[in-house]
Amino acid sequence: MEYILHLAILICIYTILSQSLSLVAGYSGQISLAHAGFYGIGAYTTALMSVNFGTPSLLNLLVALLLSGIIAFIVSKVAVKTIDDYYIIITLGIQVVIFSIMNNWQSITNGPLGIPGIPSFKILGFAFESKISFLLLSATFTALVWYLLHRITSSPFGTVLRALSEDEVYTNSLGKNVHNAKITSFVISGMLASIAGVLYAHYISYIDPTSFTVDESIFILSIVIIGGMRNLKGIFFAAMFLVLLPEALRFVGMPSSIAANMRQIIYGIALILVIYRMGVKKYNSRKRQATETI
Secondary structure (H helix, E strand, C coil), X not given: CHHHHHHHHHHHHHHHHHHHHHHHHHHCCCCCCCHHHHHHHHHHHHHHHHHHCCCCHHHHHHHHHHHXXXXXXXXXXXXXXXXXXXXXXXXXXXXXXXXXHHHHCHHHHCHHHCECCCCCCEECCEECCCHHHHHHHHHHHHHHHHHHHHHHHHCHHHHHHHHHXXXXXXXXXXXXXXXXXXXXXXXXXXXXXXXXXXXXXXHXXXXXXXXXXXXXXXXXXXXXXXXXXXXXXXXXXXHHHHHHHHHHHHHCCCCHHHHHHHHHHHHHHHHHHHHHHHHHHHHHHHHHHHHHHC
């Protein structure tokens, strides 16, 4: 039962991460590889504050949200001036910078040794120490993030984001502030990712830079692509699939070393199939439009 609860908590954390990335990658059409960086900012913020100062968990969460929002705003002000591959390269660079700070600023982050002894998440004196209680906490935050994203994407702002991802020039010609829409979506996405970081740090009680690498950003983006770029429900099932996949491989008797590689192979194949399907649909759509025009 403890094992099942552990997997359920991880699914909640990755659902928050991937759904928040969907706001940028899916709705506004900006592929970001810096998401694990904001995930790490949330984790390190709450770890440093709770271990060094003993501050309340909710205060740590608010500071993590604020810090992630400020950094995301600064990054987005630069990144939105670029498009396509250049945008991806900039966010990749930011991810590398954040990881390097975590790994090398030893006087603050303790470098590769990480930060141990992170206390349990507490609200009004109640400590979420058991897995069942922490699962309820994680599920609550997951539901809140889903509700917030659902409201955002269903609003006129969400319509602007969808139009932006389809045709930025046309959206701008309609008088919509494309620049501000990109910045706002990136800031909200980064702030929500920090929530997952806070939960992860308090749950594991130990963090180090290896949990917030470029590979983690790619994995989160993979969940978004497989689940559907604008499909919050599909992203939840994709997170469940990719979290449970290596465990399923172990149950069939596959060694751990092989299971890890098989996981990469299977979700790589899933990515290829999903992208191929998206490409075929886009090709058919353009072909149909060209036929109607003729």
